[in-house]
Amino acid sequence: MITASVRGAAHQRHNLPNQDSIRCYISDTVILAISDGHGSKKSFRSDKGSSFAVQIAIETIKNFFKSIKSYNYNLSFIKRLANEQIPKLIVQEWKAAVDADIRNNPFSEQELKLLEGKTTIAYGATLLIVLMTDNFIIYWQLGDGDILTVWENKIIETPMLKDERLFANETTSLCIKDAWRDFRMSFQAIINRSPDLILLASDGYANSFSDDANFFKVASDITQLIKSEGTSFVAQNLEQWLTEASKNGSGDDISIGIITQL
Numbered sequence: 001m002i003t004a005s006v007r008g009a010a011h012q013r014h015n016l017p018n019q020d021s022i023r024c025y026i027s028d029t030v031i032l033a034i035s036d037g038h039g040s041k042k043s044f045r046s047d048k049g050s051s052f053a054v055q056i057a058i059e060t061i062k063n064f065f066k067s068i069k070s071y072n073y074n075l076s077f078i079k080r081l082a083n084e085q086i087p088k089l090i091v092q093e094w095k096a097a098v099d100a101d102i103r104n105n106p107f108s109e110q111e112l113k114l115l116e117g118k119t120t121i122a123y124g125a126t127l128l129i130v131l132m133t134d135n136f137i138i139y140w141q142l143g144d145g146d147i148l149t150v151w152e153n154k155i156i157e158t159p160m161l162k163d164e165r166l167f168a169n170e171t172t173s174l175c176i177k178d179a180w181r182d183f184r185m186s187f188q189a190i191i192n193r194s195p196d197l198i199l200l201a202s203d204g205y206a207n208s209f210s211d212d213a214n215f216f217k218v219a220s221d222i223t224q225l226i227k228s229e230g231t232s233f234v235a236q237n238l239e240q241w242l243t244e245a246s247k248n249g250s251g252d253d254i255s256i257g258i259i260t261q262l
Contacts, residue, residue: 001024001026001030001032001257001258001259002231002234002235002238002256002257002258002260003022003024003032003255003256003257003258004022004235004238004239004242004255004256005018005020005021005022005242005253005254005255005256006018006239006242006243006246006253006254006255007253008204008246008250008251008252008253008254009243009246009247009251010246010250010251010252011039011251011252011253013251016039017047018047018253019036019037019038019039019043019046019047019050019125019253020034020035020036020037020050020202020204020253020254020255021034021035021037021047021050021051021053021054021125021255022034022035022054022255022256022257023054023055023057023058024058024257025058025061025062028065029062029065029131029132029133030130030131030132030133030259031057031058031061031062031065031129031130031131031132032129032130032198032200032257032259033053033054033057033058033061033127033128033129033257034054034127034128034145034200034201034202034255034256034257035049035050035051035053035054035057035125035126035127035128036050036125036126036143036144036145036202036203036204036253036255037049037050037123037124037125038124038125038126038171038173038175039252040124041114042114042115042118042121042122042124043121043122043123043124043125043175044111044122045101045122045123046122046123046124046125048101048123049094049098049122049123049124049125049174049175050125052094052097052098052101052123052125053090053094053125053127053174054127056090056093056094056097057090057127057129059093060086060089060090060093061086061129061131064081064082064085064086064131065131065133068081075135075136075187075189078136078138078187079138079187082131082138082140082185082187083185083187086140086183086185087140087142087179087180087181087183087185088180090127090174090180091174091179091180094174095120095174098119098120098123101123102119107119107122118175120174120175121175122175123174123175124173124174124175125143125173125174125175126142126143126144126145126171126172126173126174126202126203127140127141127142127143127174128140128141128145128146128147128200128202129141130147130198130200130259132194132198132259133190134190135189135190136187136188136189136190137159137187137188137190137194137195137198138185138186138187138188139159139160139185139186139187139188140183140184140185141160141183141184141185142172142173142174142179142182142183142184143171143172143173143174143182144171144203145200145201145202145203146158146199146200146201146203146205146206146215147159147160147198147199147200148198148199148201148216148219149195149197149198149199150195150196150197150198150199150219150220150223151193151195151196152193152196154220154223156216156219156220159186159188160184160186161184161186163182163184171203194261196223196260196261196262197219197222197223197226197258197259197260197262198258198259198260199219199222199256199257199258200256200257200258201254201255201256201257202252202253202254202255202256203250203252204246204250204251204252204253204254204255205218205242205245205250205254205255205256207249207250207252208245208246208248208249208250208252208254209249222234222258223260223262226260226262227262231260231262234258238256238258242254242255242256
């Protein structure tokens, strides 16, 4: 597992915090979560919202994995549970964390006027999650951001179907009503081989490239670097690469998580 998160060049210029959060868990399974807090004026607590999101995602998936062991890895049943239960649980726990934070840190009158009664918008954030086991991989996504898989034949895939509602700065989010309905999920049974590399990235990374082809090439390049130079080389340099990408590209915060067995 290799992770990095950098404060965007534009955020540094405007004295804004890094609104991305990233968290991982490695034990008898591997779990990775990235959340991108909205940069809008109304989402002024989105750094907290993203932090809540990744913490809750990891704990929810850990508990989910423990519970499914008793089902002897009935993959069709696990897939259904993952699709029907996980989004609801995450959204429920995230909103509870937000409500608790509001009680402990009440909004000012000016902030409430800005929010127009929609208090969760202040914490708005997207979410990317992957659960990798010996038998299957599950991906969940709410909002923008990217998930790429690199296979041994150098083919790069996007396991998630495209959400046509995501364009320009529009995105689905944890802060909207019935957010669990907007989660997308992809399930991959591991039959012969798992991907050489899985890459999760907040949208600030893809937006730093001129097109998808150049962004996808990054996943291929990182895979080759891991093969030739090792994971420690990539881990040591990743933060610098992301800082340069933000400076020369999107200006946004950038977070990346990489899972590899190379």
